[in-house]
Amino acid sequence: MAQQAPAGSDFYPPAPKSVEETGLGMGFLTDLAIKIMYFEGNITGAQIAEEMKLPYAGVVDQLLEFLKREKLCEVKGTGGFAEASYQYAIAERGRAIAREALERSQYAGPAPVTLEDYTLSIHRQTVGNIVVHQRTMRQALSHMVIDEKTFSQLGPAVNSGRSLFLFGHPGNGKTAIAESIGKMILGDPMYIPYAIEIGSQVIRLFDNVNHVPAEGPVPARQIDPRWIRVQRPVIITGGELTLETLDLVYDPNNKYYEAPFQVKANGGMLLIDDFGRQQVRPRDLLNRWIVPLEKRVDFLTLHTGRKIEVPFDVLIVFSTNLAPRDLVDEAFLRRIRHKIEITDPSWEEYREIFRRVCEAKGVPYDEKALAYLIQEHYLKHNRERRSCHPRDLVDQLIDTARYLNVTPALSKELVDRACDAYFVEI
Ligand SMILES: Nc1ncnc2c1ncn2[C@@H]1O[C@H](COP(=O)(O)OP(=O)(O)O)[C@@H](O)[C@H]1O
Numbered sequence: 001m002a003q004q005a006p007a008g009s010d011f012y013p014p015a016p017k018s019v020e021e022t023g024l025g026m027g028f029l030t031d032l033a034i035k036i037m038y039f040e041g042n043i044t045g046a047q048i049a050e051e052m053k054l055p056y057a058g059v060v061d062q063l064l065e066f067l068k069r070e071k072l073c074e075v076k077g078t079g080g081f082a083e084a085s086y087q088y089a090i091a092e093r094g095r096a097i098a099r100e101a102l103e104r105s106q107y108a109g110p111a112p113v114t115l116e117d118y119t120l121s122i123h124r125q126t127v128g129n130i131v132v133h134q135r136t137m138r139q140a141l142s143h144m145v146i147d148e149k150t151f152s153q154l155g156p157a158v159n160s161g162r163s164l165f166l167f168g169h170p171g172n173g174k175t176a177i178a179e180s181i182g183k184m185i186l187g188d189p190m191y192i193p194y195a196i197e198i199g200s201q202v203i204r205l206f207d208n209v210n211h212v213p214a215e216g217p218v219p220a221r222q223i224d225p226r227w228i229r230v231q232r233p234v235i236i237t238g239g240e241l242t243l244e245t246l247d248l249v250y251d252p253n254n255k256y257y258e259a260p261f262q263v264k265a266n267g268g269m270l271l272i273d274d275f276g277r278q279q280v281r282p283r284d285l286l287n288r289w290i291v292p293l294e295k296r297v298d299f300l301t302l303h304t305g306r307k308i309e310v311p312f313d314v315l316i317v318f319s320t321n322l323a324p325r326d327l328v329d330e331a332f333l334r335r336i337r338h339k340i341e342i343t344d345p346s347w348e349e350y351r352e353i354f355r356r357v358c359e360a361k362g363v364p365y366d367e368k369a370l371a372y373l374i375q376e377h378y379l380k381h382n383r384e385r386r387s388c389h390p391r392d393l394v395d396q397l398i399d400t401a402r403y404l405n406v407t408p409a410l411s412k413e414l415v416d417r418a419c420d421a422y423f424v425e426i
């Protein structure tokens with residue numbers, strides 16, 4: 001998997017050296033610390049720092065100093081020489097304060113970063129900085145058989161870092177192409193925060209399903225532990241997408257937010273697979289994204305009704321089996337610059353895919369047998385070809401051979417049986 005280092009990849013969030021440098025208020029941070037103590041019982045300063053994802057020296061030690069002074073917590077023991085190993089426990093007065101804080105929000109995880117810092121980080125690490133060259137593109141798609149015209153359209157579309165509309169008959173590789181594009185960009189790591197703060201409200205951003213921590217050498221710098229280095233996100237959504245899931249999801253019990261898909265995908269790619277099959281009308285979905293796609297900002301609503309502006313820095317890939325004109329009108333379509341039809345393979349391409357499938361699955365390839373298959377099962381029936389047919393037919397053939405207890409080969413009998421079973425006329 002080859003990838004170019006985008007210009008923004010030298011971004012890193014420096015560790016805060018003081019409470020002030022976190023950008024968060026003292027009240028917000030002491031609330032968070034006291035909530036953690038409330039849940040944990042006895043805990044060392046180092047453990048609090050670990051849970052809050054903040055440096056001990058200069059930040060957490062200051063918070064603890066304050067909590068002690070206010071008699072909200074007390075020192076239970078000095079586990080070692082280092083101050084960070086002192087054991088703390090919440091005091092009676094602290095319990096009341098913690099309950100009040102929990103009433104406002106149950107959030108008791110990593111300290112968030114400010115929306116301003118987050119916005120800046122996305123600008124610095126924009127997906128638009130990723131430049132994919134022809135060679136990289138060919139490599140990423142080398143497992144597929146794709147014609148020159150499609151190739152020449154895909155590269156610029158990916159480099160636009162904006163939107164890409166793939167359409168065409170099912171089985172011709174739209175999802176496979178989109179996934180390969182995703183693999184191409186995710187190799188380049190970026191920093192995202194665990195959570196974002198806006199007016200003392202917390203939005204959870206990082207999640208284990210959609211974000212994968214990046215491997216490889218960690219830069220020898222003091223990184224703000226509130227940020228995590230991840231592979232550029234590649235998020236795939238299907239039929240479950242609704243307009244509501246594109247806004248902040250407020251949990252009324254826990255009283256904090258979960259970032260929607262497009263925010264989690266910031267800096268990476270969001271694939272709307274089988275576009276048009278969602279519960280939401282395609283028109284409404286596109287309408288929701290027209291402005292963000294052009295302005296690169298999205299507006300989300302807090303439960304109080306307040307609107308906030310967050311960066312929208314996503315390569316959005318729409319993939320659909322439906323004809324574009326059946327989905328939306330021209331005016332809409334015009335605003336998506338890159339529309340690429342993934343067409344049925346030519347016979348030449350079909351043959352090449354078939355040959356590769358045979359090789360991969362250990363079935364001896366035979367030109368004559370393929371000519372027979374094409375003549376008997378395509379031309380005679382006026383059947384359309386799809387790029388997924390070779391894979392599906394060879395799989396079918398292998399299953400049949402296994403059942404008959406013979407070696408899989410492109411014999412007439414096995415080819416006929418496989419095709420008859422696969423091509424059921426509807
Ligand atoms: N151009 C291609 N070259 C090689 N194999 C392909 C190609 N297009 C599709 N396939 C095969 O068909 C499978 C199904 O393709 P898929 O991407 O799901 O199609 P679509 O999303 O357009 O319905 C792929 O996983 C791959 O095995």
Ligand SMILES: [Mg+2]
Pocket residue numbers: 174175176273274319
């Ligand atoms: Mg698909």
